């Protein structure tokens with residue numbers, strides 16, 4: 074089955090994003106980006122620092138307001154101001170570099186507050202769902218701990234579980250292991266690997282090249298405000314065409 | 327003995343201690359009601375101000391709140407009290423204590439608003455982004471994630487505001503309100519001895535300030551020790 078035969082889960086059309094700089098001038102960060110993501114995709118986005126990878130990812134769930142273009146998520150243009158973005162965000166989980174767990178809530182409440190407040194689950198139903206996820210990230214014994222009693226790797230696994238607890242249709246990861254001590258990277262990647270094996274649709278920004286090559290079904294190279302190249306993992310690394318990508322890979326490996 | 331006679335004259339004779347006691351009750355009442363009014367209204371002001379700062383919405387409401395806070399913080403409390411009593415309630419007959427509730431509450435709100443606003447602003451942006459990314463609205467994110475953390479951070483500052491307010495209420499005598507300070511002053515005017523009643527009033531203020539202060543310190547310690 075080729076990706077073209079499936080209906081895209083996310084269609085990005087001519088996405089543009091500019092930021093105002095200190096002098097009040099508009100500085101373009103994303104320049105006319107068009108790309109589709111399909112159900113079951115494990116798409117990795119790599120590229121040099123400042124390329125706009127985070128901005129792109131954050132435009133997908135409108136944490137950043139795009140300056141132009143359209144993003145269709147499950148058929149709805151979510152950049153339309155009339156759209157209730159909160160409802161769509163429930164279907165798009167996001168994992169941050171800095172975890173952003175809620176420090177005043179215990180692990181269990183971090184996971185259940187969304188399903189209870191937004192999806193109308195009872196506390197028992199939500200806790201049952203949460204417990205399964207905690208087992209999946211191997212932290213069931215920490216359900217009553219508070220975030221600052223956890224290590225970085227544990228925090229990130231909880232953050233992933235928290236997003237999954239909303240039962241999203243796609244998961245967005247922005248450098249999920251960049252803030253971790255090296256010895257904790259593995260445990261988070263392990264969770265992500267299992268997630269990919271379970272056919273979760275994932276869009277991942279990362280600098281972990283080996284992991285991208287192992288897990289991704291497509292890798293996108295972002296630089297100079299654009300997606301300059303995209304390929305399957307093998308060809309991405311073995312036969313890069315774009316000069317910027319070649320230089321980037323040379324530096325990484 | 328001089329002191330014993332003085333004490334008898336100023337506090338026991340004619341039940342003069344009642345001036346202090348009823349004054350103290352009024353002082354505490356004004357403080358507590360004003361703190362409650364101040365916190366409720368201060369919340370509202372802070373909510374408008376931070377919502378404007380974060381989203382750019384509510385320009386006019388924000389400008390009004392900003393003006394309010396600037397004026398209240400930029401003018402003396404006594405003057406505000408006189409204006410509420412003699413200007414705003416000039417033609418209506420309201421009990422003085424109600425006037426005091428309102429005047430001190432309105433004043434406290436401006437200070438509380440700035441305290442809470444600072445608390446909200448001190449919470450990492452990642453918290454609202456995490457809330458939003460799960461599908462919580464701006465208001466829900468504020469309610470479930472930002473405010474609980476912000477309030478915890480500013481509880482000691484709010485406690486201090488209450489201490490300041492307790493002492494501030496001593497100007498209530500300007501509208502002939504019988505508070506603790508005025509109670510002492512009435513005794514002084516009756517007995518022609520200033521030392522005893524004024525020092526007694528001062529000691530009572532100090533006593534309550536120290537109680538509040540130790541509560542705030544205890545709170546601070548508990549917050550610091552608590553893991554979350």
Ligand SMILES: Nc1ncnc2c1ncn2[C@@H]1O[C@H](COP(=O)(O)OP(=O)(O)OP(=O)(O)O)[C@@H](O)[C@H]1O
Nearest residue numbers: 092093094102120121122123124125126127128129
């Ligand atoms: N809120 C903002 N205001 C102004 N400029 C911004 C803002 N966020 C990002 N930028 C700018 O946009 C550009 C792209 O930033 P972005 O964070 O998307 O890059 P990135 O590819 O994620 O980089 P990194 O690998 O370092 O995370 C950078 O030049 C950055 O300075």
Ligand SMILES: [Mg+2]
Nearest residue numbers: 126127128248
């Ligand atoms: Mg980034």
